[in-house]
Amino acid sequence: MDDRVEELYSYIQSRCLWQFFPREWDRRANIEGILEKAIELLTEGECQVSETLLDRYFYVEAKALVIDVKSRFPWLNELNKAEKRAIMEEVKKKLMEVMVVKSLNPELRLSGY
Amino acid sequence: MPFVLFRCDEVIPEREKHCYVKSPGEDIVTYLPAANIATIPGTLTERGCAYCGAKLVIGGAIKDCIQMIHGPVGCAYNTWHTKRYLSDNNDFQLKHVCSTDMKESHIVFGGMDRLKKSIKEAFAAYPEIKRMIVYITCATALIGDDIDAIAREVEEELGDVDIFCVKCPGFAGVSQSKGHHEFNMEWMRDKVGECEPEIWSPYTVNIIGEYNIQGDGFIMENYMKRMGIQVIGHFTGNGSYDLLRGMHRAKLNVVICARSAGYIANELKRRYGIPRLDIDPWGFDYIAEGLRKIGTFFGIEDRAEKLIAEETAKWRPKLDWYKERLAGKKICIWTGGPRLWHWVKAFEDELGMRVVAMSCKFGHPDDFEKAISRGREGTIYIDDGNELEFFEVIEKVKPDIIYTGPRVGDLVKKLHIPYLDGHGEHNGPYMGFEGFVHMARDMYNAIYSKLWQLAKEDIRRKDNGR
Numbered sequence: 027m028d029d030r031v032e033e034l035y036s037y038i039q040s041r042c043l044w045q046f047f048p049r050e051w052d053r054r055a056n057i058e059g060i061l062e063k064a065i066e067l068l069t070e071g072e073c074q075v076s077e078t079l080l081d082r083y084f085y086v087e088a089k090a091l092v093i094d095v096k097s098r099f100p101w102l103n104e105l106n107k108a109e110k111r112a113i114m115e116e117v118k119k120k121l122m123e124v125m126v127v128k129s130l131n132p133e134l135r136l137s138g139y
Numbered sequence: 140m141p142f143v144l145f146r147c148d149e150v151i152p153e154r155e156k157h158c159y160v161k162s163p164g165e166d167i168v169t170y171l172p173a174a175n176i177a178t179i180p181g182t183l184t185e186r187g188c189a190y191c192g193a194k195l196v197i198g199g200a201i202k203d204c205i206q207m208i209h210g211p212v213g214c215a216y217n218t219w220h221t222k223r224y225l226s227d228n229n230d231f232q233l234k235h236v237c238s239t240d241m242k243e244s245h246i247v248f249g250g251m252d253r254l255k256k257s258i259k260e261a262f263a264a265y266p267e268i269k270r271m272i273v274y275i276t277c278a279t280a281l282i283g284d285d286i287d288a289i290a291r292e293v294e295e296e297l298g299d300v301d302i303f304c305v306k307c308p309g310f311a312g313v314s315q316s317k318g319h320h321e322f323n324m325e326w327m328r329d330k331v332g333e334c335e336p337e338i339w340s341p342y343t344v345n346i347i348g349e350y351n352i353q354g355d356g357f358i359m360e361n362y363m364k365r366m367g368i369q370v371i372g373h374f375t376g377n378g379s380y381d382l383l384r385g386m387h388r389a390k391l392n393v394v395i396c397a398r399s400a401g402y403i404a405n406e407l408k409r410r411y412g413i414p415r416l417d418i419d420p421w422g423f424d425y426i427a428e429g430l431r432k433i434g435t436f437f438g439i440e441d442r443a444e445k446l447i448a449e450e451t452a453k454w455r456p457k458l459d460w461y462k463e464r465l466a467g468k469k470i471c472i473w474t475g476g477p478r479l480w481h482w483v484k485a486f487e488d489e490l491g492m493r494v495v496a497m498s499c500k501f502g503h504p505d506d507f508e509k510a511i512s513r514g515r516e517g518t519i520y521i522d523d524g525n526e527l528e529f530f531e532v533i534e535k536v537k538p539d540i541i542y543t544g545p546r547v548g549d550l551v552k553k554l555h556i557p558y559l560d561g562h563g564e565h566n567g568p569y570m571g572f573e574g575f576v577h578m579a580r581d582m583y584n585a586i587y588s589k590l591w592q593l594a595k596e597d598i599r600r601k602d603n604g605r
Contacts, residue, residue, distance in 0.1 A: 039166075039512045040484065040512050040513050041484075043397070043417035043418075043419070043509070044417065046397075046505050046508055046509050046512075047405075047415075047417075048397075048401060048405065048503075048505055049405075052405070078412065079390055079391070079412055079413060079414050080408075080412060080414050082414070082436060083391070083414030083415075083416060083436065085435075086416065086432050086435045086436045087416075087432070089435055090428060090431060090432050090435070094428075124166065124167065124168055125508075128168040129167070129168065129508075130167065130168060130170075130171040130504070131171065131504035131505055131508060132504060133175070133503055133504055133505065139324070139401075139402045139405040139406060139409075
């Protein structure tokens with residue numbers, strides 16, 4: 027599983043701009059919001075989207091990500107729901123660790139924009 | 140390999156933390172070059188000043204307002220006419236700039252009267268223009284001229300004009316980046332929310348951080364129009380002063396240059412709940428992804444797919460022709476900040492090129508997080524690079540072509556290495572499907588030009604130096 031987590035994580039890191047938002051709170055919100063929806067889309071085929079524009083934005087990024095990784099990593103389609111969820115939870119954990127917790131970017135924790 | 144110290148930097152070893160070569164197994168929590176900090180004394184920086192970032196990059200692109208520079212005349216000239224941002228207002232913003240032309244006596248006795256006179260003269264000279272941006276500069280900031288007070292006085296006297304004041308002198312930050320920041324925040328604070336735009340579509344966006352270089356913005360506006368999407372604020376390429384005051388009415392912020400304009404997108408999200416969608420508009424794969432996301436946001440995916448299919452059919456064969464000839468070529472990207480990470484994967488994945496060195500003048504740490512995450516191992520990453528470092532990089536990586544600015548460009552041309560203008564986009568536009576073909580064409584023409592061989596010939600010698 028570690029190799030697959032690494033494969034997905036590396037791809038997301040080189041592709042997705044939402045993880046690089048400028049402040050810690052933006053990064054946390056995006057990683058949480060987008061990957062939660064991506065997990066739902068991967069496991070259930072659909073996800074709840076509320077009326078807010080921000081929730082719709084998370085859905086947009088999640089949908090693009092899911093379509094992309096399903097075509098680039100065919101092995102993902104062969105996993106059951108629990109396996110998909112487990113892998114994506116690990117990817118989320120790793121993204122949070124690299125992009126927020128261990129980030130060397132000193133501007134992440136500035137108080138304003 | 141961790142940070143590297145170039146031979147030319149042995150006398151300024153602090154430069155080491157700004158220069159990095161990515162090695163196997165390393166990522167952005169292993170090493171991250173220092174960025175957006177003061178230039179180290181002794182290094183020949185190529186950065187601009189904070190005022191330049193506000194005027195030349197952001198404010199100067201707005202098409203329907205007078206640009207008034209309160210300072211010595213050189214501050215106006217040196218931020219005028221060097222940026223190729225077009226507009227559909229007969230390029231008013233490219234043709235005209237005003238200065239208070241401050242001289243010694245004004246510095247001694249104060250420049251506020253002179254500013255007021257200049258503002259009124261300018262409005263009289265361009266009677267069809269009722270909007271103005273006034274910029275403070277180093278000299279007038281140091282003597283404490285209150286440009287806001289003068290602007291309010293003139294607004295009251297003339298009645299039908301609106302003036303935005305940018306208080307960002309050249310010394311305000313470590314580079315032009317501070318000027319981007321100040322303009323964003325001041326516009327948000329002083330102007331957004333003042334106008335209510337006429338809404339003609341249920342699908343409304345702001346295009347943020349796009350400056351219509353060589354018509355890039357026209358391409359983006361055309362895509363939006365074909366999808367039935369209304370662009371309210373175009374911040375700031377081909378941008379309209381009053382529409383930019385109505386940015387709060389958009390449902391989505393489409394962000395292109397996150398470095399120069401991410402700030403206003405963040406504030407629009409924080410204050411008005413408008414989401415920020417960052418896209419890469421260079422490269423077929425990336426622009427298609429961006430358009431699909433915008434389409435999904437508004438539930439008009441079919442329109443996005445139609446546009447993508449039409450554009451791909453039209454431009455793909457041309458791109459493929461260039462790809463065959465560019466594959467394997469080594470390229471350096473030495474530009475301002477975000478183009479490093481916007482371009483690297485598009486060049487590598489879609490044209491088969493190898494990006495061997497990247498340098499930015501005013502990038503922040505997050506620009507390096509993106510560039511290193513997208514760049515390959517063995518590539519050199521430099522913050523605030525200087526000419527002597529570039530000589531060493533060229534010696535080491537032997538690039539086939541370099542995307543950079545005119546100053547470094549003239550330097551590398553003397554070494555007989557093809558250079559393309561990464562800021563002004565040579566024969567752009569470069570955005571979108573069409574634009575990426577232009578980019579490939581420019582690189583092909585530069586690399587395969589016979590000029591480089593001819594330039595090496597010494598016509599004083601009978602054998603022409605061969």
